[in-house]
Every structure is written in structure tokens, then in C-alpha cells.
Amino acid sequence: MSDITKQSLTELVENIKNKKLSSTDVTKAFIQRSEKSSELNAYITDDFTSALDKAKKFDQNPNLDLKLPGIPMAVKDLFCTKNVKTTAGSKILNNFVPTYESTVTENIWNEGAILLGKLNCDEFAMGSSNETSHFGNVQNPIDKNLVPGGSSGGSASAVAGQLTPITIGTDTGGSIRQPASFTGIVGLKPTYGSCSRYGIVAFASSLDQAGPMAQNVKDCALLQEVISTYDPKDSTSINFKRNHYSKELTKNIKGKKIGIPKEYRVDGMPKEIEDLWQKGIQYVKDCGAKPIDISLPHTSYALPTYYIVAPAEASSNLARYDGVKYGYRAKGENLIDMYEKTRSEGFGAEVQRRIMIGTYVLSSGYYDAYYLKAQKVRKLIKNDFDKAYKKVDAILTPSTPSSAFKIGEKKNDPVSMYLNDIFTVPVNLAGLPGISIPAGHDTKGYPLGLQIIGKAFDEQNILNIAFAMEEKINFKNKITDWWIK
Amino acid sequence: MSIDLKTIKHISKLSRISVDEKRAEKLADDLNSIFEFIEKLNELKTDDVKPLTSIAETTLKFRSDEIKSKNIREQIIKNSPEDNEDYFVVPKVIE
Numbered sequence: 001m002s003d004i005t006k007q008s009l010t011e012l013v014e015n016i017k018n019k020k021l022s023s024t025d026v027t028k029a030f031i032q033r034s035e036k037s038s039e040l041n042a043y044i045t046d047d048f049t050s051a052l053d054k055a056k057k058f059d060q061n062p063n064l065d066l067k068l069p070g071i072p073m074a075v076k077d078l079f080c081t082k083n084v085k086t087t088a089g090s091k092i093l094n095n096f097v098p099t100y101e102s103t104v105t106e107n108i109w110n111e112g113a114i115l116l117g118k119l120n121c122d123e124f125a126m127g128s129s130n131e132t133s134h135f136g137n138v139q140n141p142i143d144k145n146l147v148p149g150g151s152s153g154g155s156a157s158a159v160a161g162q163l164t165p166i167t168i169g170t171d172t173g174g175s176i177r178q179p180a181s182f183t184g185i186v187g188l189k190p191t192y193g194s195c196s197r198y199g200i201v202a203f204a205s206s207l208d209q210a211g212p213m214a215q216n217v218k219d220c221a222l223l224q225e226v227i228s229t230y231d232p233k234d235s236t237s238i239n240f241k242r243n244h245y246s247k248e249l250t251k252n253i254k255g256k257k258i259g260i261p262k263e264y265r266v267d268g269m270p271k272e273i274e275d276l277w278q279k280g281i282q283y284v285k286d287c288g289a290k291p292i293d294i295s296l297p298h299t300s301y302a303l304p305t306y307y308i309v310a311p312a313e314a315s316s317n318l319a320r321y322d323g324v325k326y327g328y329r330a331k332g333e334n335l336i337d338m339y340e341k342t343r344s345e346g347f348g349a350e351v352q353r354r355i356m357i358g359t360y361v362l363s364s365g366y367y368d369a370y371y372l373k374a375q376k377v378r379k380l381i382k383n384d385f386d387k388a389y390k391k392v393d394a395i396l397t398p399s400t401p402s403s404a405f406k407i408g409e410k411k412n413d414p415v416s417m418y419l420n421d422i423f424t425v426p427v428n429l430a431g432l433p434g435i436s437i438p439a440g441h442d443t444k445g446y447p448l449g450l451q452i453i454g455k456a457f458d459e460q461n462i463l464n465i466a467f468a469m470e471e472k473i474n475f476k477n478k479i480t481d482w483w484i485k
Numbered sequence: 486m487s488i489d490l491k492t493i494k495h496i497s498k499l500s501r502i503s504v505d506e507k508r509a510e511k512l513a514d515d516l517n518s519i520f521e522f523i524e525k526l527n528e529l530k531t532d533d534v535k536p537l538t539s540i541a542e543t544t545l546k547f548r549s550d551e552i553k554s555k556n557i558r559e560q561i562i563k564n565s566p567e568d569n570e571d572y573f574v575v576p577k578v579i580e
Binding site: 095096097099100192193206232235236238298300301303304305307308315319322323324325326327328329332333334335336337338339340341343344347352353355356357359360363370372373374375376377378379380382414415418430431 | 488492493495496497499500501502503504512515516518519522523524525526527529531534535536537538539540541543545546548557560561563564565566567573575576577578
């Protein structure tokens, strides 16, 4: 089979189970394509030699009952992988080799998958374009010099460019859904507490969630089923009844009530985004579901709230990088001087900026005015959703206020960069699940996504809605392989 | 409200990130534009709102204090920038 890398995860699993393909065939194909794709800069670290060994070993004694039998998979470089360098896209972790495995990746390897390598991301997942990575920006397979979005930019680029059949990213304010939208793929941010945070490099602990990024909804459901487990090692992991998301997937969403929040019609939103949303509403009707106008009155306060809460938590989480026990260390005249130089040289500009914001809003005299205020507004935002979910089963919005932009276009204007996440951030603040599915193209031919937001722990419902809509939308990603010489 | 260079110096000290004059000026500009954006929250009256402190609205579970990892000294030291077998080495603290 010559076109292995074009197959979906579901197809690959089936072909391996039916012995039409071996793990070695599949692993080789993705390694070869990854090697030809260095211009995308999707990988920070590859583990190809070891991946091929594992594939051969799998084939000698294949366990075909597993959910991901011998499937090669690259993952975002924010997940700690035992004995494989984990950088979080930062100079300060440039030489860090974890001695333990994150729960989410361990779940994946336990189901038979094989690590291909670690994918590029914004430094400590702080960014919306993958331009803050210490290891350089990532190219979007859709077009040259186009950002893939962020922070899971390498992950999005690798799935859209077919360097990995599927991947996992993390989402603190939109870092799975926004890059999925920019590259024409599916990305799910699960309910807070669904996937363990153990072994994921922390950014903002009350917002961070891992989730799947895939070519289609079915693949996404299958990986979600693997990674979502209760984990005592994460004190915020929640023990609820998890569905067999892929098995229970159905296109029957007749009678479902889908909320259309008027506040997401923001000032200056391009007409093509509004048109896409209207098309989405039509698809919902075509599927037999019922769109209902709703109001989420505090939507416009979500971003300012996020830019207090996330940096505050980040400044606390990133206090651990002091050059003492691991990571980069600069020479200093004394201990304090060493700390200050290590952090000044080890962190990039965006990370330093966020640590400073966080430190300021938590500092003596400002805590009530900023952090406490933000926590109160966060409550109001959550109340909006609670109220809406008394009337509807899910909510439909655009994923982003625009399509992907050019590399460098927004780099020097932090606020304009932050506005990218205007539709995704409220979901993290309220701890809800959200999925972005590709739904159309803009006039430049770049992909655009629609977001479906669910009730807490209702991943099955939004996967079903996405699955039904996917069929009606019949999206085709325009990948020309421009980067392959 | 405006964040001046003196404030930047103060935050930089609290954050343990050294910044030179040029960086400090750039940071002051950036932070001012970000805080201008954040000020929007003051439009809302929140005196009677209870802050959201835990998204999952569950209380944290207790667990017994048991040692689960044993003999992992080597693993702990493995990534240290400087060590002498049993300890992390840092610049001299006491004269």
C-alpha cells in the first residue's frame, strides 16, 4: 500500500487488525514522510530508530486486541516521556530527560501505540501561533509562511501534513481547537478533570487539559476513549462514568437542542466567519437538531479574565524553574544572581511577559483588584453556561474569529494575538468540553472551523453532534505537499 | 492606571527575572496595553459574587502518606545541572 499516510487512524487500526498492514509498514511510512517534511519544523525531537525497533517487536508477537495496535504516534512536547527529551518548547528545559511518563501518554502506549517523536509547541504552551517556541516557528501544511496556530501548532501541522496518524495536544485557552481550526483537522478539549494532568508540563493548572487532535471525529473519539481515565496521581482528576466514545458514536442527533449565543457575533468579525456559522446552523437543522437562540451575557469578559487567571497560575507554576535541580542554569555571582540570570536567559519574551503579569496581579495590594475580581467574573461566566444548559444540549459557535494568519503578522502586538482565543477561552474558564471541526474555507482557501461546546462530562454528545455534522459538511482539506522537495 | 519603570523593576525582582533598561521599557509598554484591556472587568459590579475557586466543585481527596517511590536518588539527580553524587550543587550561600 503506497498511500499509508493518507489513511485515517480507524483505517490503519482495521488494516493492522486484519493483517493487511504490519506495524512496521505503517511506522516506516510515517517516518519516511516525517523525514521528508523537515521544512514544517513540526518535530522538536524524533525517536524514529527506537520507534522502528518497537514496531518490529510488536509485529513479532502482535496483540491485536489493543485499541491502538502498533500505531505510530508523535505527541506534543509538553507530555513527559520517560527517557525521551521533553522541552515544552523552552530553552530552560532544553536538556531535560524525564525519568517518568505522563499518565495520558502511558495510557496510549498501554493500548499498543508507539512514540514517533515530540512535536513543536509554543513555549510552555503560551502562544497562539507557535512563534514563541525556542525551536523556531512551525509551518502550516495549508500554505507556506502561514502559522499553524498554537500552542499545539506542531501537533496540528503533523496531523494535517500526515506525519502522524493522530496526536495529542493540550488546551488551556484554545491550544487544541484553534490550531485544529487553522489546519483543517478535528480537535477536542475534554471536560476539566477528564484527562489526567500528571506528567504534563504545567501552564495554568485550573485550565489545562490534554485532548486528541485527529483527521476525523471517529479517530478523535477513539483516542479520547484511551486517554480519559481517572488518575489518583492528579488530585483534580474526576472519577465519573466514561463512555466507550468510539463504540457509542452515532449520527442520530434528532431533536437535540443546539444553542446559538448572540454574544459570539463580535465587532469586526469577518463576513466569511458569520457565513460559516450560518451554514453550520443549517447543517444542524439538516441533521434533525434544533438551533435555539441563547445569551451568554458575560462572553466579552472572558478574555480579560483569562489574562489574569492564566498568567497568575503560570507565574506560580513556573517558579520551579530556578536552575537548581534540572534544566538550564546560568552562571551567577551568588544564588539570587544565578536564579535571575537563569530565568532571564532561559525563558523567552512571551513567557517572561506572562510571569510578570501573573506576579503583578498576585502581588501585595493588587490581589483583590485583579485576581479576586477575575475569579468572581469567572463565576459569572460559568453561571452563563449553567443557565444556558437548562435550555439546550450543546452550543454551536465559530472556533476562531479568523482563518490562519501569516508568520510574523501579529508577533509584536500581544493583545491582537490574544484575541485569537476569544471563542475558545470561555470554555476553559467554565471547565467544559469543546470540539472544533473543519467546516469550510475562506476566500484564500484556508480552513475554518466550527466549535461545539458541551455540558461537563458530556463528551459523547458533542462527539455525536460533530460526527453527524461532519457527514453533512463533507470537508476536504487542501494539502498540496508544497514542503516536500 | 499605568505601570512605570519602577514597578517593572519591582515585579522583575519578585519574579527573579533580571531585565535591563531596554527590556524594562518594552515590558512597561506591553504590560500597559494588556492591563488597559484587562481594565474592562471593572465595568462589572461583583460585590455579591462568590469567587470561583475550584472548577470541578469537588473537595480535594486525602490520601495516606505512604512512600511509593524508593531508591530513586539517581533519577532525581539525573537532570541536575551540577551535582556531586548525593547533592545538588549551588553557588555558595553562606560566607
